[in-house]
Amino acid sequence: MPVQVEKSISHEKKSKTPDQQLVFGRTFTDHMFVADYTAGYGWHDFRIQPYQPLVLEPSAIVFHYGQTVFEGLKAYKSPTGKVRLFRPRLNFERMNESCSRMSMPEIDPDQMLESLMELLQLEKDWIPTAPGTSLYIRPFMIATEAYLGVAPSQKYQFMIILSPVGSYYKEGIAPVKILVENQYVRAVAGGTGTAKTAGNYAASLKAQETAAAEGYAQVMWLDGVERKYIEEVGSMNVFFKIDGKVYTPALNGSILDGITRRSIVDILRYWEIPVIEKRISMEEIRQAHRTGLLEEAWGTGTAAVISPIGEFKWQNELFYVNNGQTGELSARLYDTLTGIQTGELPDPFGWTIEF
Template sequence: MEEQSIHVEMSTALKEKPKTDQLEFGRTFTDHMFVMDYSAPIGWHNAAILPYQHIMVDPSSMIFHYGQSVFEGLKAFRTKKGDVQLFRPRKNFERLNRSNNRLVIPPIDEEFVLKAVKKLIEIDQDWVPDAEGTSLYIRPFIIATEPFLGVAPAQHYKLITILSPVGSYYKEGINPIKIAVESEFVRTVKGGTGEAKTGGNYAASLKAQEVCAKEGYSQVLWLDGVEKKYIEEVGSMNVFFKINGEVITPKLNGSILAGITRDSVIELLKHWEIPFTERQISMEEIAEAHESGQLEEAFGSGTAAVISPIGMLAWDGKEYTINGGKTGALSKKIYDTITGIQYGKIEDPFNWNEPIAEKTKIKQ
């Protein structure tokens, strides 16, 4: 696709910005959004930044009937100098195209969409909060809009990107959370859509999440969908365990999402020369490590929360308290390092940050 220009229509009714100490996750949205359409055989076209608004879609649009959709989540941060920067955005758009492939959605031009998102953030940059622990959450998503009730890949799509100033994802912040191991429900299996970031995966997780929330747990730890034995993910996060000095995380197997924060944690562990392994790990092994005193730490990783220490696991009628229910030294070090890089407080030796800059041709 030849690079197209982006039409910009500025909002004439700007919203009141929330106070940073009142920010929740995903409740408030900025003044503008980026949209782009796809139609076969034209391809992606009609790129535009518009005032945030409702969208008009036909009731027979295929997204409502067959769930053909993908999305991403990334963040922009206000540095201590007042600049705005993105954290590893190219990884998100690479993953978006992998999800597109699995859901039979036409690939996007990653560079063009990234430039468009940068321009969107430039326009709404006053919405990027500067308080500690806050950021601007970026949600690109694609939905099938063709009005057709046949079961087949759609021929029309809409890509939309919206922005939301956010505070901490968990009310606990960096403090440890309580996790319930799920043994009844299944999120996905190898060969399914588990490695794609599609809405159906999250819909499949809601029932288990509802049950565990009523019992006082923050998230669900998913086991594999075949044997219900091997650990896969924690809710919307990847998961890590520190056992006898070694950090272990489940190996990507086709049903686990390849998290960008997961990849960042792995790079840090290698950089620090901390023993690290990607492999299958069962709940039986975790329980045995706990009983022997070798389970030192556990934590989830994800864009929304960055690092969530796990203070307790509930499994098979028993509760396993980890590190005395306190945040472990390694969990804290990883959190401080990643967030330090994101906010420009410490050096970025991996070139993870990408500044927001005027690089896109704008047509108003």
């Protein structure tokens, strides 16, 4: 059945930041979507309302026991002015996987996608059109029950907020420097590494501070048991082009199943470029670098899309990739994926929704 979404329209419109001045995650649109959940009743009171502060009890479970999950996707304007979404249902399906791990109620992906499209119709004038810009979409869920007890909440709110953004990295598509993390770990199998939950990101900040102090844009995480197998780079999946083949760490219960990761694997196989998903050790990367076989490396994620890697530092050894320049394959993947997302290139996979 169609979702009934009540609308409360803001009469005070915000001024829009020029596309060329947009940074990531600092500007928000006029409206937001909200739905409530009550145990025994389910999801109810679907509404679009003016973007505004939340009112929560200080004892709300989210503040004390961390029951919260989120997603990230983007909207684009097509050359004909229509709104475009890239594989959006996968985000809501993945949110349900995060909810399951965090003992939170699942959502109906079709209902929430329909609600998102209603919100975007209202806010479509906020979608920037300059190259490298988009409207970032942040669906998230928090536990709202007022209760200081270690148990799943009986009440939740699901929300969607929108933010016009520029490039995630100020360098844009330029290669970034990565510090391989040896002290801290991101996740282990059986933990919450496959869930997009806030605690995973809070736990990464200490290592990120260390990397930034040394002039590095991100950290590369190794596995939490043996401390030698590559998992993710920052909050992105990671790929390596070695001797003509592309390698990426296999999903192992502690690596996020990235939607951009899936898309890159599909594009490479469509191009008949060999893609191997396996455990990859840093020692293998060191040997590939020393023998001249490490040709390219890049991270993938919704925010940055493709982030080429120009340098690694591991155990006080520097590995320069492609002389610190963006590789041919990295650039081709970026142009292809963003072209499909914006409608500037054909979509042979049927990934996009336009309305």
